[in-house]
Amino acid sequence: MDLLHACKGAWDTPDRSGDPVDLHDHALQTAALLRRSHPYDKELQVAGLVHDLGHLLHPGDDAGHADHAADAVRPLLGDRVARLVRLHVPAKRYLAAVERERILSPQSALTLRAQGGGMTEAEVRGFAADPEGEAAVILRQADDAGKVVGLAAGELEDWRPVLELVAARVRPAEARA
Numbered sequence: 001m002d003l004l005h006a007c008k009g010a011w012d013t014p015d016r017s018g019d020p021v022d023l024h025d026h027a028l029q030t031a032a033l034l035r036r037s038h039p040y041d042k043e044l045q046v047a048g049l050v051h052d053l054g055h056l057l058h059p060g061d062d063a064g065h066a067d068h069a070a071d072a073v074r075p076l077l078g079d080r081v082a083r084l085v086r087l088h089v090p091a092k093r094y095l096a097a098v099e100r101e102r103i104l105s106p107q108s109a110l111t112l113r114a115q116g117g118g119m120t121e122a123e124v125r126g127f128a129a130d131p132e133g134e135a136a137v138i139l140r141q142a143d144d145a146g147k148v149v150g151l152a153a154g155e156l157e158d159w160r161p162v163l164e165l166v167a168a169r170v171r172p173a174e175a176r177a
Contacts, residue, residue, distance in 0.1 A: 001163070003053055003072075004156055012055045012062075018107040019147045023052055028153040029146030034139065044135055046077055046166045047084035048142050049159055062111040065089075077163070078170040080132070087136035088143055093119045094127045095140060105147055 007023035019026060031049040038044050050073050054065030057072060066089040074082035095102055096118035104112065112118075119127060127133050146153075 001156070001160060003056065004049065004159075007053070007056055010056050012052065012107065014059045019105055020149045021147050023055055024156065025151075025153070026052060026143075026146050028156065028159075029148060029151055030139075030142045031159060032153040033142040033145055037142070038138065041135070042162055042166055043078070043080045044084060044139060046159075046163060047081045047088075047139055048146075049163075050077065050081070051085045051088050051139065051143060063089075063114045063116075076167050076170065078166065081166065083132050084136055084139055087130070087132055088139050089115050090119070090123075090127055091133070091136040091140035092143075093117065094124060094133070095137065097121075097124050104144065108144065 004024070004027065007027055010023045012018040012023065012026075021029070027049050030051065031045050034041070034045045034048040051069060052065065053072055054061065054068035054070075058064065058068045061068065066086050070082040070086035073085060092104075092108065092112060093116055096104075096112055097120075100118075130136070
């Protein structure tokens with residue numbers, strides 16, 4: 001929660017030239033969209049909430065922000081949340097390849113180049129075969145839509161019980177191992 005609260009007033013680019021909302025509002029909007037579209041998939045919702053923490057942890061590392069966020073959340077939120085967070089950048093590359101008419105925000109279009117551009121046909125086939133590929137695309141679509149200035153998407157504290165629920169699922173699995 002401390003990291004998520006630190007997103008208030010933090011941006012995806014150090015010079016604020018990126019997306020029009022701060023990381024806090026973007027996280028809330030992305031998670032709220034996922035809650036609406038997939039109300040029973042708490043891990044997907046939480047992935048939407050934490051997917052861009054890498055921008056806070058390593059400012060300016062657009063290409064690696066998903067990996068940084070995934071590594072940071074895995075111990076607390078588990079493998080699936082971390083996998084979805086890690087896949088939200090490949091999902092953008094996948095969508096750029098299969099939906100060429102897809103419109104990205106100016107910042108997202110810029111970072112797509114740094115992240116490798118649209119996928120090759122072989123990469124598309126590999127991504128499509130990933131068991132979490134479909135969920136990662138859903139996360140990506142919410143990520144792209146969750147950048148609306150002034151849109152109220154709830155309060156961060158509203159997500160504490162969901163985060164605790166997902167984290168509690170991880171702890172018993174570790175105790176059994």
